[in-house]
Amino acid sequence: MVAVLGQANAGKSTLVNALAGEKVSIVSAKPHTTRYDIYGIICQDDAQIIFVDTPGLIERPQGPLQSFMAKMTTRTVREADLFMVVIDASRKIPESTLTLLDRLKDKKLMIVLNKVDQVPKDKLLPMAQHYQSWSPWIAMTSGKTGSGLAFVMSSLMEQMPEAPWLFDEDAMTQISQRMWAAEMTREKLFQCVHQEVPYHAHVVTDEWKEKKRELTLRQTIYVDDPRYKKWILGYQGQRIRLIGEKSRMEMSEHLDKTVHLFLNVLVDPSWSNHIRTA
Ligand SMILES: Nc1nc2c(ncn2[C@@H]2O[C@H](COP(=O)(O)OP(=O)(O)OP(=O)(O)O)[C@@H](O)[C@H]2O)c(=O)[nH]1
Ligand SMILES: [Mg+2]
Numbered sequence: 001m002v003a004v005l006g007q008a009n010a011g012k013s014t015l016v017n018a019l020a021g022e023k024v025s026i027v028s029a030k031p032h033t034t035r036y037d038i039y040g041i042i043c044q045d046d047a048q049i050i051f052v053d054t055p056g057l058i059e060r061p062q063g064p065l066q067s068f069m070a071k072m073t074t075r076t077v078r079e080a081d082l083f084m085v086v087i088d089a090s091r092k093i094p095e096s097t098l099t100l101l102d103r104l105k106d107k108k109l110m111i112v113l114n115k116v117d118q119v120p121k122d123k124l125l126p127m128a129q130h131y132q133s134w135s136p137w138i139a140m141t142s143g144k145t146g147s148g149l150a151f152v153m154s155s156l157m158e159q160m161p162e163a164p165w166l167f168d169e170d171a172m173t174q175i176s177q178r179m180w181a182a183e184m185t186r187e188k189l190f191q192c193v194h195q196e197v198p199y200h201a202h203v204v205t206d207e208w209k210e211k212k213r214e215l216t217l218r219q220t221i222y223v224d225d226p227r228y229k230k231w232i233l234g235y236q237g238q239r240i241r242l243i244g245e246k247s248r249m250e251m252s253e254h255l256d257k258t259v260h261l262f263l264n265v266l267v268d269p270s271w272s273n274h275i276r277t278a
Contacts, residue, residue: 001050001166002156003080003106005073007097008032008056010088011114014143016040016053019153023254024173024180024217025053030198032056033190034277035065038183039174041167042258047157051084052076057096060115065272081161082108086150089127089140090118091207101134109135112152117142144189178205185219185247185263193232200228202271216249216264222271229265232257240265 008031017023020040026033032055040051054076055069077083083104087093101111110254116124128138137155141148170260180230182203189198200223223229233240234241240263248261 001052001080001244002084003052003054003076004084004086004099005054005077006057006086006112007088007094008025009225010056010086010145011087012056012086013038013053013140015086015112015114015149016051018053018146018149019049020172022172023250024175026183026190028187028190028198030190032058032069032199033187035069037076037122038137039162041171043171044153047153047160048167049153049156049168051159052080057094057100059096063118063272065275068272068275074101077104081158082156083111084110084112086114087131088115089124101131105134108137110137110139110152110155111135113138113140114143116147117145139164175187178208181205181208181217181251182219184250185221185243185261186278188243188246188250189221189232192239192246197223197228200224201232202275210257212249213257214260215251215255215257216262218262218264221263221265222268223265224267224269224271226267228266232265252265 002068004016006012013027013034016025017040020042022040024040025038034053034055038053040053042049058066061067061070064264083102085097085104087097111134113127124140131138139148139152141152182205188204189201189242202222203219205219206216209216221232223232244261244263248259253260
């Protein structure tokens with residue numbers, strides 16, 4: 001198990017998807033997109049690597065959702081065999097990442113300088129030298145272009161401890177299909193609805209019905225305030241239609257099925273108290 005940790009928006013989910021070769025985890029330009037640990041599982045030769053994508057670091061968790069997110073990351077740190085700390089090399093490193101590096105200094109730690117496509121080449125070497133005081137194991141990657149990923153994979157393979165495989169060879173992730181589908185719709189909320197709205201929303205798949213190559217899904221988007229419902233619906237329901245269409249198309253592509261998606265928006269001020277992984 002490889003814990004993929006680091007600041008929000010560093011590109012952790014993009015990296016996990018690229019390394020696992022499947023879209024298991026959602027991605028957006030907004031920080032704190034990932035809310036639960038999501039596994040990206042890959043089997044190569046005689047090795048199985050489980051990349052554990054985690055929520056971005058939260059310095060002072062506020063409210064039940066953020067406490068839940070921070071707790072997940074703490075648990076992952078306890079369980080992992082190896083650690084990847086992902087750093088957005090195009091930005092100043094935040095204090096929380098330095099604290100994390102200090103904590104993991106004596107573990108098997110790979111420091112990943114990510115988004116190198118956005119950094120001038122002459123800056124990379126001094127940057128790598130700087131991080132060597134935490135670990136000599138440094139990778140330079142771009143989840144976007146794929147550069148450096150082959151090195152990450154081959155050096156991880158050499159370092160994986162010997163253990164029985166935890167998942168079947170064809171497993172992609174640990175989350176249920178229903179939850180994966182809910183995450184796809186949540187991603188579209190992050191992409192299509194602006195400002196704070198996506199942080200106040202949660203998606204649940206209520207129904208999953210498969211008939212040959214047709215899949216019918218019903219999902220509920222919970223929001224904690226009626227004004228967010230209005231934003232998500234949009235003028236004459238235009239925004240919710242766009243969200244549904246984008247989510248449906250993406251699911252169709254990944255599942256190779258015709259998907260019919262029905263979305264409903266409900267106001268429930270207490271949804272964040274009931275959040276769980278499933
Ligand atoms: N230029 C560039 N952009 C990237 C790269 N990797 C990710 N991004 C972009 O950075 C943003 C954040 O990516 P995510 O993968 O969601 O980041 P994350 O670390 O999982 O973020 P949280 O889940 O919010 O903690 C998205 O807009 C990505 O498209 C990269 O290598 N290069
Ligand atoms: Mg993420």
